[in-house]
Amino acid sequence: MILKKIVLSASITALFFVNAEAQNFNQMLTAFKTNEKLFIVERENESLAIIEQGMPKGSMTGVHNMNHGVVKFDGKDGYVISRDGYIVKFDPENEKIIKEYKTSDSAIGFTIEKNYIAVANYAKKSVDILDRDLNPIQSFETGSKNVGIKTYKNYLVFSQMDNDKITVLKDKNEGRGLPSFEIYKEFNDVGVMPFDAMIKDNNFITGFFKSDFFGVVDLDTMQYSKIKILLGDKKPVLKVPHFGFWSISDGNVFIPAVGDNKVLVYTSDFKFVKNIETEGLPVFTALSPDKKYMAVTFSGDKFPVVQIIDTQTLEIVKRFEFDGKVLHVRWSNSRPNLYVAVNDTNKIAVINTKDWYLARELFNIKKPSGIFIYEEAK
Secondary structure, three states: OOOHHHHHHHHHHHHHHHHHHHHHHHHHHHHHHEEEEEEEEEEEOOOOEEEEOEEEEEEEEEOOOOOOEEEEEEEEEEEEEEOOOOOEEEEEOOOEEEEEEOOOEEEEEOOOEEOOOOEEOOOOOOOEEEEOOOOOEEEEEEEOEEEEEEEEEOOEEEEEEOOEEEEEEEOOOOOOOOOOEEEEEEEOOOOOEEEEEEEOEEEEEEOOOOEEEEEEEEEEEEEEEEEOOOOOOOOEEOOOOOHHEEEEOOEEEEEOOOOOOOEEEEEEEOEEEEEEEEEEEEEEEOOOOOOOEEEEEEHHOOEEEEEEEEOOOEEEEEEEEOOOOEEEEOOOOOOEEEEEEEEEOOOEEEEEOOOOOOEEEOOOOOOOEEEEEEEEEE
16 A cells, blocks of 8 residues: 555656646747747848858848848838848748849838838938838938838828928828828927937937937827936936837836946836946847846947846846957847847857856857847747
């Protein structure tokens, strides 16, 4: 009888561990069923390196000047914009270029919607509207470099850097079929040299090179206002960084301070919370998918460093240093990974974000900068 009880107990214990291991295995299997494919800007090579299922796969070449190249995905379509004014459509699954169209000699940003793509140009001084197959629909000449292009409902909004102006276009077709935009509203003298923007709820928020405030357009009421961003000592923030470098969690906004060893923390309505002292001059912040952690990169002699901030305690909890400049980081949505582009040594470093260690390094990625993830559940 005693022997039977021992055998039964051992069987139950073994079954418990088998079930636990099976659950962990199933979670792992679910993660790997998601085909996470990385497209990495090879800054000096007119190409995108490809990493699939954690392994380098090669490069997609012929995507033009990739200095500040940006990749975006929508459904099964991929698009990349080059600094020399090309928008390139490609198939991210087969890694083939489908079509390209040159909108200008210098383009800075674009946005993808269901029926169109809008491109903000520097050199041609226009905003161009294309269909999803890159056929031109409309072009709005502004006489200015155009920046911060965003969409909200049936509006297309952007800033004119040289004219200190914010322009709101409205789609007369209201999203039905191809768009037909018209100038709906323009705001003049909004601030000196607007240069970047973000959409937060119904607000278009723009920053300026030479004004110590943010400009805010309420896109529901079409009213413009200015917000002064103050430090804890009530001094204004003297220069607003690119909004693409910000991080917005559920409760706080994290802004890398320009020219200071700090990440500034504000509430969602821009009331000061805290300065987080950092090791170097912060450039870029990136939130983890669960918004519990934030990675911070730096410039100057701290270019090789990445620090990790706990967004609840607002304390630095981890530090990593690499053998070259870190130009970009990207959190995985399906795996406990943080991908790090180490430009000087031509590699992508992979940090395990569950136990916080350098898991592996992927070499022969030529001068990597931006990291972009295409995911398709298999």
